[in-house]
Amino acid sequence: MEEMHLSRSAAELVDRLERTGDLSDGEFADILTCGEPGFVEYLAERARAVRERAYGKEVYLRGLIEFTNICRNDCKYCGIRRGNKHVERYRLTEEEILSCGDIGRKLGFRTIVLQGGEDPYFTDERMVSIVRKLRERHPDCAITLSIGEREKESYQRLFDAGADRYLLRHETADREHYAMLHPKEMSFDHRMRCLRDLREIGYQVGCGMMVGSPYQTLSHLVKDLRFLREFRPEMVGIGPFIPHHETEFADQPAGSVEMTLRLLSVIRLLLPDVLLPATTALGTADPFGREKGLLAGANVIMPNLSPTNVRGKYLLYDHKICTGDEAAECIRCMTLRVAKTGYQVVESRGDHARRRAENP
Ligand code: SAM
Numbered sequence: 001m002e003e004m005h006l007s008r009s010a011a012e013l014v015d016r017l018e019r020t021g022d023l024s025d026g027e028f029a030d031i032l033t034c035g036e037p038g039f040v041e042y043l044a045e046r047a048r049a050v051r052e053r054a055y056g057k058e059v060y061l062r063g064l065i066e067f068t069n070i071c072r073n074d075c076k077y078c079g080i081r082r083g084n085k086h087v088e089r090y091r092l093t094e095e096e097i098l099s100c101g102d103i104g105r106k107l108g109f110r111t112i113v114l115q116g117g118e119d120p121y122f123t124d125e126r127m128v129s130i131v132r133k134l135r136e137r138h139p140d141c142a143i144t145l146s147i148g149e150r151e152k153e154s155y156q157r158l159f160d161a162g163a164d165r166y167l168l169r170h171e172t173a174d175r176e177h178y179a180m181l182h183p184k185e186m187s188f189d190h191r192m193r194c195l196r197d198l199r200e201i202g203y204q205v206g207c208g209m210m211v212g213s214p215y216q217t218l219s220h221l222v223k224d225l226r227f228l229r230e231f232r233p234e235m236v237g238i239g240p241f242i243p244h245h246e247t248e249f250a251d252q253p254a255g256s257v258e259m260t261l262r263l264l265s266v267i268r269l270l271l272p273d274v275l276l277p278a279t280t281a282l283g284t285a286d287p288f289g290r291e292k293g294l295l296a297g298a299n300v301i302m303p304n305l306s307p308t309n310v311r312g313k314y315l316l317y318d319h320k321i322c323t324g325d326e327a328a329e330c331i332r333c334m335t336l337r338v339a340k341t342g343y344q345v346v347e348s349r350g351d352h353a354r355r356r357a358e359n360p
Pocket of ligand 1: 077078079115116117118146147148149167168169171209210239240241242243244281316317
């Protein structure tokens with residue numbers, strides 16, 4: 001109904017985005033800022049139609065194991081950055097990680113995500129051992145890694161050990177903006193190099209950015225969209241920036257939920273088959289953020305599988321949700337929440353459409 005009120009030019013822009021993905025920078029900016037009544041709903045409606053053509057009503061779950069909050073990096077926005085002396089640091093043992101994986105598999109997860117800070121303890125040997133054992137125990141599960149920047153040889157060894165997917169947000173496609181968010185020793189070029197290495201090795205690759213990160217402008221977001229269009233990742237993780245009180249960005253405003261939802265819809269239209277999570281950050285910024293994300297074009301949810309005794313220590317930002325619930329409770333809660341949106345949680349690896357033939 002709402003689209004009746006849209007101007008012809010706004011509707012045409014969305015139509016062209018869907019057909020070609022080829023908008024000018026100014027047109028991308030128009031889509032991100034259009035204030036016409038009903039525009040955001042129309043965008044979401046079109047994004048849902050595209051996601052339903054690619055993935056039907058299915059929502060895929062990823063069981064997230066946050067296995068270490070020790071990090072050698074000092075990213076200015078991140079609560080577990082090296083310089084934060086007020087974090088109680090932890091790392092799970094191999095046994096604990098494997099046991100989380102077993103619990104996840106029993107609960108119905110078919111993707112296990114190992115995420116952590118860049119903890120030097122987890123050398124290639126240790127990571128290979130964990131990945132190999134997970135692979136042996138759960139041959140029908142996808143193994144996703146999100147352990148930051150490593151050298152190509154290291155990524156290759158982990159892939160050969162059985163990892164399928166890798167999440168490494170590019171954070172921002174603008175070099176200067178990258179430098180404002182990170183300390184001098186971190187390099188935009190190396191991050192981009194890592195993404196290309198992962199792609200060349202054969203991983204399903206995820207990148208992404210925070211929405212509303214400090215100093216971010218509209219043209220940065222347009223650049224991000226151009227980067228996503230060119231790189232064509234299998235997965236894109238975006239969520240609002242949320243300040244953490246022990247960082248230099250403590251007093252910066254949080255990113256906008258509305259802009260995050262708009263971007264989810266635009267990304268779905270740009271990359272119809274993309275695996276797009278409605279992130280925990282979105283659920284933290286808005287109590288119904290994840291449901292809204294699904295209704296804007298997202299098709300993945302990443303419930304937490306970490307042991308409850310460490311949940312409250314993996315705090316990238318303030319007020320993070322679901323830090324107290326058992327994994328079984330998280331999955332039950334998310335299944336009900338997803339059902340209320342008209343979508344349905346399924347027990348599936350949920351591979352990217354381009355890569356499904358490899359894992360029938
Ligand atoms: N160390 C790995 C890496 O660099 O990819 C994985 C963990 S890292 C903490 C995961 C993601 O959390 C980052 O890529 C960043 O986008 C997001 N993040 C960190 N701090 C955040 C904040 N304050 N608000 C929202 N998201 C944040």
